[in-house]
Amino acid sequence: MMKRKEFMLGAVAGLAFAAAATAGGVIDWPSAEASPVAGVSGRLAPSAGAGGLAFAPPQGAPLSFADIFAQVAPAVVQIDVKTRVPRSNRIQIPGTPFTIPNPNSGQEGEDGADGADGDGSTTALGAGSGFFIAANGFIVTNNHVVADATEIKVKLADGRELDARLVGRDESTDLAVIKVEGTDFPFVSFEETAQPRVGDWVIAVGNPFGLGGTATAGIVSAQGRNIPDPTSNYVDFIQIDAAINRGNSGGPTFDIYGRVIGVNSAIYSPTGGSVGIGFAIPAAVARPITERLMRGETIERGYLGVTIGTLSDEQRQALGLAGTVKGAIIADVTPGGPSDRAGLQGEDIVLSLNGKAIETSTELTRQVANAASGDTLRLEVLREGRRLTVNVRAGRRPSQAELLAGQGGDEEGSPGAPQAPAGVVVEGMTVAPLTPALRTRYGLPDTLQGLVVTAVTPRSQAGQLGIPAGVVILRANNRAVTSAAEFRAAVEAARTAGRPGVLLLVRTQGSNTSVVLPFAKSE
Numbered sequence: 001m002m003k004r005k006e007f008m009l010g011a012v013a014g015l016a017f018a019a020a021a022t023a024g025g026v027i028d029w030p031s032a033e034a035s036p037v038a039g040v041s042g043r044l045a046p047s048a049g050a051g052g053l054a055f056a057p058p059q060g061a062p063l064s065f066a067d068i069f070a071q072v073a074p075a076v077v078q079i080d081v082k083t084r085v086p087r088s089n090r091i092q093i094p095g096t097p098f099t100i101p102n103p104n105s106g107q108e109g110e111d112g113a114d115g116a117d118g119d120g121s122t123t124a125l126g127a128g129s130g131f132f133i134a135a136n137g138f139i140v141t142n143n144h145v146v147a148d149a150t151e152i153k154v155k156l157a158d159g160r161e162l163d164a165r166l167v168g169r170d171e172s173t174d175l176a177v178i179k180v181e182g183t184d185f186p187f188v189s190f191e192e193t194a195q196p197r198v199g200d201w202v203i204a205v206g207n208p209f210g211l212g213g214t215a216t217a218g219i220v221s222a223q224g225r226n227i228p229d230p231t232s233n234y235v236d237f238i239q240i241d242a243a244i245n246r247g248n249s250g251g252p253t254f255d256i257y258g259r260v261i262g263v264n265s266a267i268y269s270p271t272g273g274s275v276g277i278g279f280a281i282p283a284a285v286a287r288p289i290t291e292r293l294m295r296g297e298t299i300e301r302g303y304l305g306v307t308i309g310t311l312s313d314e315q316r317q318a319l320g321l322a323g324t325v326k327g328a329i330i331a332d333v334t335p336g337g338p339s340d341r342a343g344l345q346g347e348d349i350v351l352s353l354n355g356k357a358i359e360t361s362t363e364l365t366r367q368v369a370n371a372a373s374g375d376t377l378r379l380e381v382l383r384e385g386r387r388l389t390v391n392v393r394a395g396r397r398p399s400q401a402e403l404l405a406g407q408g409g410d411e412e413g414s415p416g417a418p419q420a421p422a423g424v425v426v427e428g429m430t431v432a433p434l435t436p437a438l439r440t441r442y443g444l445p446d447t448l449q450g451l452v453v454t455a456v457t458p459r460s461q462a463g464q465l466g467i468p469a470g471v472v473i474l475r476a477n478n479r480a481v482t483s484a485a486e487f488r489a490a491v492e493a494a495r496t497a498g499r500p501g502v503l504l505l506v507r508t509q510g511s512n513t514s515v516v517l518p519f520a521k522s523e
Helices: 066-075 283-294 312-317 338-342 361-369 398-405 434-441 461-465 483-495
Strands: 077-084 091-092 099-101 121-132 138-140 148-157 161-163 163-172 175-178 200-208 215-223 237-240 250-255 260-268 278-282 304-308 330-332 349-355 376-381 386-393 424-426 429-433 451-456 470-475 501-508 511-518
Touching: 066 200, 091 304, 091 511, 138 283, 138 338, 148 163, 161 278, 163 283, 175 283, 200 260, 237 260, 237 470, 260 283, 260 511, 278 283, 304 361, 304 398, 312 501, 312 511, 330 338, 330 361, 338 386, 349 361, 386 434, 424 483, 429 483, 434 451, 470 483
Parallel strands: none
Antiparallel strands: 077 121, 077 148, 091 099, 121 138, 138 175, 148 161, 163 175, 200 215, 200 250, 215 237, 237 278, 250 260, 260 278, 304 330, 330 349, 330 511, 349 376, 376 386, 424 429, 429 451, 451 470, 470 501, 501 511
């Protein structure tokens, strides 16, 4: 589970013990009876270590991080924000693209104790970290720390508290720049010329749990990490094992020379606290973005107007493709967008862009992002077994809020709406053609074509996938379906071909996604 700001602080008690055993041997726990240790008696006097230093660190390790911390700590700040956040009326089903209604939505605590206002939003308090990158008050932090903030306050290492304003932010890399008024602030610099290696020492400084001025140390654990987060489309993270917790977001990661090599952004944690797996945005990414934001520029990227995913082994098998075929599969095409105007379709598989092979959806996203609005992008795609070239004129990528708003579609059923007909059961799903009554019940637009799922057998393969009623099946086995007969024929064609399942293109929560429905195994 990736954690950014949603953490819980808990008390952890542990019992540490040590035992020695030879390789391949068995640990022999001593009995409660006291007995002398063979060859050893009396008071133990530890060796002074190499060079006569007690507790000498291994070669290459610093004697202490104290001097480094003393030099860089004045540039690190605590950031406190107030934001307005909407209350969600849907709950995500873990591991699936589907959601269900939140039974607690619309219910307030006593006297509005949950902080909700009449507009359905609530005031939220947040905290993070940042660091001065210039003497005139520019501060680097994470976008998710200050996004949509109505108030930003910065607490300096000397205890002063200053009001700050947002200068600019970039959702795609999770970077932001804020500014306080003043001059001669202590600041640090990004290091780009020397890239940290796996195993190099690092120091993270920040504001975990509101405890400002906290330093933790560790090493670079890995380079080029992708994490399940939208920023992974544009960032190859540095993985570090220095402890990062709630409030560290936006703080710097230093090397042993006090140079900023990364901006702390996320952790992996099954508990909500640090388990030694943290992720920092590399300086090579952070520096050019923050410099542009400081100049007042808006970060723009190229845009295709498609929802994509990496072609998986399951999808390859469901489509009967060779294992060597790699690419990005299109799940949805934004109506009126650049790809729609160029003729791209759902379930097209993008094999290359401007002659460069595409193996993952991330590769396609980054290559498109490098294009300027108006550039012509030449895509080689695989459609129903045939290769063709499609030229797309790149657009400007909208903000994340604009993309979400463009999904549209209200999945909530209307009270008293007409009940769905029984339909036909295919692979554990009761499906029916879209009728005015069904469109009203599930909030589906008139332009949408396909089969709506009205019920699912819990123990079926579809039930185990978590497919809920209201999902619309648009395509099956790479063919459009608008009737139960067409859907059944597509399923049987995939089964007859010996495939392990059938590839479905479905619409849920206002957007399209590809799902492989596996066939039940014969007993």
